[in-house]
Amino acid sequence: MTGRTYVSARINGEQRDFLVEPRQSLLETLRDELGMTGAKEGCNNGNCGACNVIVNGSLVNACCVLGVECNGAEIVTIEGVADGETLHPLQTSFLENAALQCGICTPGFIVAAKALLDKEPDADEARIRHWLAGNLCRCTGYDKIVRAVLDAADDMRRAPAKA
Amino acid sequence: MQALEYVAPASLDEAVAALAKHGATARVLAGGTDVIIQAREGRRQVGVMVDIKGIKEATSFSFGSDGSLTVGAAAPCARLYGDAEVQKRFPALVDSASLIGGIQIQSRASLGGNLCNSSPAADSIPTLIALGGVCNIIGPSGKRDVPVEDFCTAPGQNVLQAGELLVSITFPAPAANSGAAFERFIPRNEMDIAVVNAAASVALSADGSKFESARIAVGAVAPTPLYVKAAGDALAGKPVSEATIDAAAAAASDAAKPITDMRGSAAQRKHLAGVLTKHVINTAIARAKGA
Numbered sequence: 001m002t003g004r005t006y007v008s009a010r011i012n013g014e015q016r017d018f019l020v021e022p023r024q025s026l027l028e029t030l031r032d033e034l035g036m037t038g039a040k041e042g043c044n045n046g047n048c049g050a051c052n053v054i055v056n057g058s059l060v061n062a063c064c065v066l067g068v069e070c071n072g073a074e075i076v077t078i079e080g081v082a083d084g085e086t087l088h089p090l091q092t093s094f095l096e097n098a099a100l101q102c103g104i105c106t107p108g109f110i111v112a113a114k115a116l117l118d119k120e121p122d123a124d125e126a127r128i129r130h131w132l133a134g135n136l137c138r139c140t141g142y143d144k145i146v147r148a149v150l151d152a153a154d155d156m157r158r159a160p161a162k163a
Numbered sequence: 164m165q166a167l168e169y170v171a172p173a174s175l176d177e178a179v180a181a182l183a184k185h186g187a188t189a190r191v192l193a194g195g196t197d198v199i200i201q202a203r204e205g206r207r208q209v210g211v212m213v214d215i216k217g218i219k220e221a222t223s224f225s226f227g228s229d230g231s232l233t234v235g236a237a238a239p240c241a242r243l244y245g246d247a248e249v250q251k252r253f254p255a256l257v258d259s260a261s262l263i264g265g266i267q268i269q270s271r272a273s274l275g276g277n278l279c280n281s282s283p284a285a286d287s288i289p290t291l292i293a294l295g296g297v298c299n300i301i302g303p304s305g306k307r308d309v310p311v312e313d314f315c316t317a318p319g320q321n322v323l324q325a326g327e328l329l330v331s332i333t334f335p336a337p338a339a340n341s342g343a344a345f346e347r348f349i350p351r352n353e354m355d356i357a358v359v360n361a362a363a364s365v366a367l368s369a370d371g372s373k374f375e376s377a378r379i380a381v382g383a384v385a386p387t388p389l390y391v392k393a394a395g396d397a398l399a400g401k402p403v404s405e406a407t408i409d410a411a412a413a414a415a416s417d418a419a420k421p422i423t424d425m426r427g428s429a430a431q432r433k434h435l436a437g438v439l440t441k442h443v444i445n446t447a448i449a450r451a452k453g454a
Contacts, residue, residue, distance in 0.1 A: 005169065022169035022212065025199065045200045047354075049267055058241065058270035064196045065271070068169045069214060112267070133353035134265020 009073045011036070012080025020067035026060075027051045029067030030077060038078035038107045042136070049135030052108040052115075053077045059115035061134075078107035081114060089159075090114055090152040099148035101139035109135050113149045121157055125150060164203040171214040175301055175330060178215055182326045183303050185211040191328055193221070193237035194271035196264065197280040213328075220330050221275075224249070230336025233299070236275025236329045241266065243274070253334065254450060255294060255343035255362060259287040262347060265354055275329050281315040284383035288315065289362035290345040292380035292390045294334045302327035312380070312390035338375070341366040342450030344443045348435050357383045358427040361415065361439035365398065365447045374398040377444070379411060381436045383426075384419035391418040394440060408444050415440035 004019035011034070020029050027044075030036040030053070042050030044063045051062040054076040081088045090110050093099070100106045109132065116123055116131045123131065128149050129142075137145060168185070169192075172178040182189050188210030190198055201207040215221040216237050224234040224243060232253060234243065240260035243249055250257055256274070263272050263286050277287040278298070288311065296311040303326045311332065315321050323329065337343070343364035349355035360382040366375040379394035394414040401407040416437035421429045 021166070023164040023167050023202075025164075025203075044203070046196050046264070046268060049265065052267055055270075058239075059267050060270050061196075061267045064194075064199050064268070066169065066192075066195065066199065066212065069171075069192075069195075069216075115266075130353065131266055134267045 005068050007068060007071045009070045009075055011075045012077060022066060022068050024067045025063050026053065026055070026065040026067050026070055026075075027062035029070070030062060033067070036077055036079050039111075040104050040107055042104060042108075047134075047136065048105070048108070049112060049132075050105050050108040052111040052135065054111060054115050059112055076111070076114075078111055081110060088114065088152075089155040090117070090149065093148040093152035093155065094145075097144050097148035097151060099140060099144040105135060105137045105139075109137070109145055113152070117149070117153050117156060121153060123149075123153060128153075165205070165209065167202065167209055168211040169214065170211060171217050173217050175218055175220060175328070178213060178218060178221075178328055179301060179303060179326065181211070181213050182328060185213070187325050189213050191215055191236075191279070193273045193276040193279075194239060194268075196268050196272045197276060215328070224331075226252075227336075231333055232336075233331050233333045234274055235331045236279070237273045238275075240269040240272050240274070244269075252337060253294065253343070255290045255345050255364065255447075256287075256334075258345035259290040259362070262286055262353075274332060278311065278314060278332070279321060279323065279329055281317075281319050281321045281387070283315075283318050283386055283388065284357045284360070285388060286345075286347055286357060286360055286382070288388040289360055289380035289382045290343070291332060291334075292388060293343055293345075293362035293364040293378045295364070295378060296332045296334050298329055299331045299333060300327050301330050312388075315387035317386050337364075338366040340369060340371065340375075340451050342447040342452070344446035344450060346439050346443050346446070348439060356426065359383050359419075359421075359432050359435040359439055361436065361443050363440065363443040363447045365444060365451055367403065367448065367451045371403065371448075371452050373402050374400065374407070377411070377447075379415055379440055379444070381415050381419060381440065384421040384432050384436050389418055391415045391440075393418065398444070403448060408441055411444060412437040412441040 040050040042048035202209040347360040377395040377398040419436040421432035
């Protein structure tokens with residue numbers, strides 16, 4: 001079956017049925033088949049983290065996953081991080097801390113940071129830096145990103161319902 | 164990426180049948196963090212991806228009643244190092260599994276995939292060797308076992324024949340008063356390919372004064388990760404002392420046959436092989452003593 005294959009997955013809480021070629025990565029599937037261009041193609045070889053999404057609770061590089069592998073999967077992308085018009089505390093914090101310049105790496109950082117804080121709401125700076133080692137940013141020098149995640153974690157601990 | 168087919172067998176028998184049917188262009192897909200990239204970049208010709216993550220034996224890990232540990236070839240690193248029993252009984256596996264790439268890679272990458280990718284600088288292979296790991300292989304003519312130190316044959320190549328599949332790796336139960344450790348040298352804190360790496364497993368006498376036995380392996384210093392028997396022999400039966408450990412480190416350095424490349428010179432690598440061997444022996448001793 002080199003032809004298109006039927007895949008059914010829950011993406012950001014919504015059931016999506018679609019066709020993919022086996023050679024298409026999850027990143028290509030999201031961007032080219034489903035029109036979800038939030039996840040970015042940076043290196044396309046697993047180094048930069050710009051395409052980060054959460055599959056079945058695990059943070060992955062969407063460029064290192066095949067779309068056909070995702071039948072039955074539960075996927076969270078950057079498009080599913082905000083609650084309607086209400087930004088996620090991480091998104092607000094990135095804005096308030098000016099934790100981005102060109103913005104290409106930002107969706108990956110936010111999804112990666114969300115995957116961490118969902119599991120470890122008390123993550124400290126060392127833990128955050130270690131966790132985000134798989135996300136590259138060529139603009140900021142990382143300090144503002146780390147501060148944004150620390151601030152968001154603080155906000156989320158104080159108002160867990162909003163997270 | 165080149166056009167390819169995708170099959171997801173539900174059992175080992177189905178996997179072997181799929182590999183037999185599709186021949187030499189079939190590649191096993193575990194975490195995909197190497198093979199998907201290699202296929203995309205044309206570095207490996209892949210006609211069919213045989214995804215083994217639907218096969219229980221390939222994705223689970225479990226302890227035998229004798230204390231041995233069998234790790235499915237596709238079990239992700241993050242699941243392995245997140246397991247409390249693995250942390251307690253096989254901390255050297257945690258050392259390796261927790262520094263292969265970042266968390267995004269560890270969510271998918273597996274020890275079996277790292278082994279089958281057969282990079283000279285692979286960060287799990289020295290540990291698999293030091294722990295006495297055995298590869299459980301299945302193929303068209305049945306099952307066979309291969310010690311991890313005999314698995315890799317050249318950069319990117321290994322003993323797997325067409326149609327064969329690595330199912331899992333089995334580690335014998337750690338001996339009494341034993342410990343193991345892995346360490347990698349890179350010029351940054353995270354996310355880099357080893358300049359040199361090393362692993363040691365040591366078993367001490369009950370009073371902790373002498374080595375009963377030891378296994379040492381070093382990586383990124385030869386076309387394949389190296390099991391350095393001479394380094395383990397330099398420890399076995401000898402007192403736990405700086406002089407003994409220095410002799411083992413010298414044996415590891417002697418065994419290293421590195422090249423010079425962008426990551427380091429041959430001389431630096433030879434030196435590092437000794438330094439890291441010393442480090443991992445000392446950490447292994449501390450773990451054996453319950454520190």
